[in-house]
Amino acid sequence: xxxxxxxxxxxxxxxxxxxxxxxxxxxxxxxxxxxxxxxxxxxxxxxxxxxxxxxxxxxxxxxxxxxxxxxxxxxxxxxxxxxxxxxxxxxxxxxxxxxxxxxxxxxxxxxxxxxxxxxxxxxxxxxxxxxxxxxxxxxxxxxxxxxxxxxxxxxxxxxxxxxxxxxxxxxxxxxxxxxxxxxxxxxxxxxxxxxxxxxxxxxxxxxxxxxxxxxxxxxxxxxxxxxxxxxxxxxxxxxxxxxx
Numbered sequence: 018x019x020x021x022x023x024x025x026x027x028x029x030x031x032x033x034x035x036x037x038x039x040x041x042x043x044x045x046x047x048x049x050x051x052x053x054x055x056x057x058x059x060x061x062x063x064x065x066x067x068x069x070x071x072x073x074x075x076x077x078x079x080x081x082x083x084x085x086x087x088x089x090x091x092x093x094x095x096x097x098x099x100x101x102x103x104x105x106x107x108x109x110x111x112x113x114x115x116x117x118x119x120x121x122x123x124x125x126x127x128x129x130x131x132x133x134x135x136x137x138x139x140x141x142x143x144x145x146x147x148x149x150x151x152x153x154x155x156x157x158x159x160x161x162x163x164x165x166x167x168x169x170x171x172x173x174x175x176x177x178x179x180x181x182x183x184x185x186x187x188x189x190x191x192x193x194x195x196x197x198x199x200x201x202x203x204x205x206x207x208x209x210x211x212x213x214x215x216x217x218x219x220x221x222x223x224x225x226x227x228x229x230x231x232x233x234x235x236x237x238x239x240x241x242x243x244x245x246x247x248x249x250x251x252x253x254x255x256x257x258x259x260x261x
Contacts, residue, residue: 028251028258029230029258032230032231032232033230034232034233034235035064035067035228035229036065036066036067036228036229036231036235036241037060037065037067037069037215037225037227038071038130038213038228038229038241039071039118039130039167039186039218040056040069040070040071040216040217040218041070041072041073041118041217041219042056042070042102043098045072045095045097045098046072046073046098047082048219049218049219049220050219051218051219051220051221053098053099053101053102054101055221056102057105057106057111057113059221059224061106061109061110063225065225065228066111066112066234066235067113067114067234067236068106068112068113068114069113069114069116069215069238070099070102070114070116071117071118072095072098072099072118073118073120074095074117074119074139074142074143074146075119075120076122076143076146078120079094079095079143082094088144089140091143092139092140096136103115112235114235114236115134115135115136115237116130116131116132117130118130118131118167119131119146119150119153121149121150121153122146122149123147123148123149124149125174126173127150127167127169127174127175127177128174129150129164129165129167130164130165130167130186130215131164131165132162132163132164132165132239132241132245133162133238133239134162134238141157150164150177150182154182158183161239161242162242163183163184163242163246164181164183164184165183165184165186165245166184166185167186167189167215168189168191168194168201168217169185169201170187170197170198170200170201171196172195178208179208182210183211184205184210184211184212184245185201185211185212185213186213186214186215187201187204187205187212188202188213188214188254188259189201189214189227190214190216190217190227190255191216191217191219191223192226196217202261212261213245213252214227214228214252214253214254214259216228225255226254227252227255229244229252229253230251230252230253230258231244231249231250232249248261
């Protein structure tokens with residue numbers, strides 16, 4: 018075995034648990050082709066420990082999807098994809114984690130991944146989507162919540178200052194978009210806040226392009242928050258290890 022392979026093996030053994038931080042499922046995310054149960058099975062087959070369901074959570078989007086802006090109706094529709102994935106994960110042994118990809122009615126049209134949430138939090142969050150990210154971050158996010166700007170260097174996105182977000186999803190590996198991960202990582206380092214990885218999974222064949230690797234398994238959204246705050250994780254890009 019080459020020395021390089023021995024070193025990689027040691028790293029993988031030290032950080033054995035792989036988590037996908039950014040996956041979408043249909044029908045909640047209309048841009049996805051993959052039902053929740055299928056997404057869970059795909060990631061289990063690829064040896065992942067945990068899968069985050071972070072479907073789109075946007076005020077106007079749900080009016081178009083379910084024909085009402087009624088908060089409870091929108092939230093129940095949103096949670097259906099997560100609950101179906103969670104049920105399948107419990108059956109086959111994959112941790113399924115709740116998150117949300119937010120977009121606010123006021124502002125630049127950026128996307129944000131929110132961690133540290135429970136099902137009961139979503140009604141309050143949904144009402145706040147009518148505003149802007151600055152008010153949301155200042156009035157809602159605290160040490161129990163973690164807001165990550167998704168794919169900040171992608172076309173159409175405006176990079177937010179680190180006083181508005183807790184981290185950047187620098188290593189977004191959606192194959193159909195140029196998210197400029199090198200630029201995003203350099204920017205995150207220049208402002209001294211964490212950056213994470215996510216496949217931004219939508220389609221069959223794109224599963225498992227990215228992961229974070231941790232020493233202990235991530236079971237829920239609060240575990241994800243804790244791992245990122247402690248900054249003790251590695252990134253993975255289609256099998257290649259990246260040390261942040």
